[in-house]
Structures are given as C-alpha cells and as structure tokens.
Amino acid sequence: MSQYQRLLLIINPLLRESAAINHAAALAKASGARLHLLALIPSLDGLSLLETGDRQQAREALLQDHRQALEARAVKLRDRRIEVTIEVDWAADVEQRILAHVKAYAPDLLIKEIEQVSALRRAFYTPLDWQLLRDCPVPVYLVGGSGYVLPRKVLAAVEVSDIESADNSLNEQIIRQASALAIQCDAELHLLYACDISAAYLANMGELPLAELTRSLREDLQKSFLRLAGHFGVASSQRHFIEGRPVTVLSEFADEQHVDVIVMGRVRKRGLSKWLGSTTEHILYQVPCCVLAV
Structure with missing residues (x-):
C-alpha cells in the first residue's frame, strides 16, 4: 500500500x-x-x-x-x-x-x-x-541541498535524553515517518542520536566526579538509544550514536554520509525559546539536504 x-x-x-x-x-x-x-x-x-x-x-x-x-x-x-x-x-x-x-x-x-x-x-x-x-x-x-530527488538515504534524528518525557512518543513518530519515506523510495533508513552532555546539564546530578558522571550518563543514553533502535529493527550498521552538539553533528554526518533527507521532530515553543528557534529550525540553514519535520 x-x-x-x-x-x-x-x-x-x-x-x-x-x-x-x-x-x-x-x-x-x-x-x-x-x-x-x-x-x-x-x-x-x-x-x-x-x-x-x-x-x-x-x-x-x-x-x-x-x-x-x-x-x-x-x-x-x-x-x-x-x-x-x-x-x-x-x-x-x-x-x-x-x-x-x-x-x-x-x-x-x-x-x-x-x-x-x-x-x-x-x-x-x-x-x-x-x-x-x-x-x-x-x-x-x-x-534543500542538491542530492537525489528521490531519497536514497533517510536519517531519523531522535532524542533520548529523557525517556520518561514526550520525546519517546515523538521518537516513534519520527522513526515511523522516516521508515515510511524509506519504504516508499526504496531507501536506506539510518538512526542517529547526537549526545550533547554539557556541564550545565550535569550541574544537579549529585556529588560524583564530573568525569565519572559524564561516563555514566553517556552509557545510560547509549543503552536507551540502542533499545529504541532495536525496537524498530534498525540494523546495527545503520545506528549512529555520536557525541556533540546536534546541529554540528547532523550537518557533518549528512555531508559525509550523503544523506538525502533528515527526519526530525518539532515542538511548539513559547517565550524566549520561540524567538531563538529550535534545533530543527536552525538545521535548515546548515545541512546539505532536505528536512522532513514531524
């Protein structure tokens, strides 16, 4: 169908x-x-x-x-x-x-x-x-970009920093939309999480040394990412857990791996964040490909 x-x-x-x-x-x-x-x-x-x-x-x-x-x-x-x-x-x-x-x-x-x-x-x-x-x-x-008009490589960009939040439901929408596009175009489906562990994020995480805390949090995030990838049957070779700021990671990955479409989530912002723009909004001017926002 x-x-x-x-x-x-x-x-x-x-x-x-x-x-x-x-x-x-x-x-x-x-x-x-x-x-x-x-x-x-x-x-x-x-x-x-x-x-x-x-x-x-x-x-x-x-x-x-x-x-x-x-x-x-x-x-x-x-x-x-x-x-x-x-x-x-x-x-x-x-x-x-x-x-x-x-x-x-x-x-x-x-x-x-x-x-x-x-x-x-x-x-x-x-x-x-x-x-x-x-x-x-x-x-x-x-x-955007100058790739194939019919995608050959589709990348689902997910967020697993808070598995108890609405992000988990949004992740499912992102992956299902990316999968539907990949199936329709006979394209490869890849899954990526940009792991950005900043000192500000760790500020309220207890008395553990920063290096140990960073390692522990990274391991937890990677496990969550792998569970998500496994749940949707994404092949091991097409799972990408990369450390860095999301806009930078996605832009470099899309360029190096010749991604045709990045599928991302979007949320309605209020207050100052509405004016600053979300990651999805800013990615439009950074990546050399199309963006499908869910």
Whole structure:
C-alpha cells in the first residue's frame, strides 16, 4: 500500500525554477499520490497606485500569466502519468493561506523549498519556513541541498535524553515517518542520536566526579538509544550514536554520509525559546539536504 495519497507543494511563482517541483514529482510518481501545486502571490503594494479598474485588470493579467506558466509545468508532469492539479491566487497572509489549504486538502505531506534567510534577517522577523514548522498540523518536507530527488538515504534524528518525557512518543513518530519515506523510495533508513552532555546539564546530578558522571550518563543514553533502535529493527550498521552538539553533528554526518533527507521532530515553543528557534529550525540553514519535520 502507498505511504502517501495526497501531496501539497507550495511554490513561489516568482521563481522560474523550483527544485521542490522535481522532488515532489518524484515522490508522487513513486507513491502514486495526487499532487496539488499551490502558488501564492503576496499582495503587491504597487498595484494600489493604479485606478480601481486598472488595478483589477492588472491583478487578473498577472494571475493569468502565472497560471499559464504553472499549467505548462503541470502538463509535463501529467505526461509522466502523475495526477496534478494547480492553483494560483493572491495572499495577504501567506502562512494563513497555506494553513487554510492544508486544512481543506488534508495532505500527507506539505512540501516547500527552503528559503535561505540570513541570521540578521532572522533576528528581526520569523521566516515563513519557521512559521510552518511551528504551526502546520501535517509533516513538513522542506527541500534543500542538491542530492537525489528521490531519497536514497533517510536519517531519523531522535532524542533520548529523557525517556520518561514526550520525546519517546515523538521518537516513534519520527522513526515511523522516516521508515515510511524509506519504504516508499526504496531507501536506506539510518538512526542517529547526537549526545550533547554539557556541564550545565550535569550541574544537579549529585556529588560524583564530573568525569565519572559524564561516563555514566553517556552509557545510560547509549543503552536507551540502542533499545529504541532495536525496537524498530534498525540494523546495527545503520545506528549512529555520536557525541556533540546536534546541529554540528547532523550537518557533518549528512555531508559525509550523503544523506538525502533528515527526519526530525518539532515542538511548539513559547517565550524566549520561540524567538531563538529550535534545533530543527536552525538545521535548515546548515545541512546539505532536505528536512522532513514531524
């Protein structure tokens, strides 16, 4: 049975080329899923300077141009026997329009190309990709890097630092989503935990010497990781327990091992952590591959 039935691809109509179309098309072809291409055009302030009649005519002409361009792409996909529908519209609030389409269309995946945003710009406003990671109710597949359009190596990044927390349930969602993607694409499934044992984390762990405490905690975390990997039947050669900061570990591993997709968890943040961004949010600008956020 196919892992995916409906895919929703968000396109920036101002871009002539989109790597995300190739990725979405390959996944739709492999799974037999229906693919809906949604292009949203942010409202253009310049049109407000025109007279009412001219403004309406300009809006319709611009929409028609983009519809024709997108339909030409859709025709090529249909020639490959991919079921494709398109939609082009204006959007005063792009995120809210995307979320409304997600609710109405109920896709298995929301697919979008990663928008590269500098650290300076991220300090002043929240990127659309981050907004979708926080608010979208379905898994978000963000396309980046230059690897295979159909994944050959899928990496599930898990967190085992607190096996009594909600992380354990999230780990299961991450692995099941990664496994579904790997099965659909006939790809290798790998499992990784970035073990980051900091002095701050150990501060309240008792009177044991730091070196002994670090070793003991590392052993406990590794046992938890191996139990998790064993529970889901991940081969020993495809389990990776690596010490270091998560963003650094994932970025280096993805680059060295030619990972095509990293599957990660996402949680809704509040307060200061919401503005600083999660590991999943920051990884978008570090790894040379796609990110599937659960």
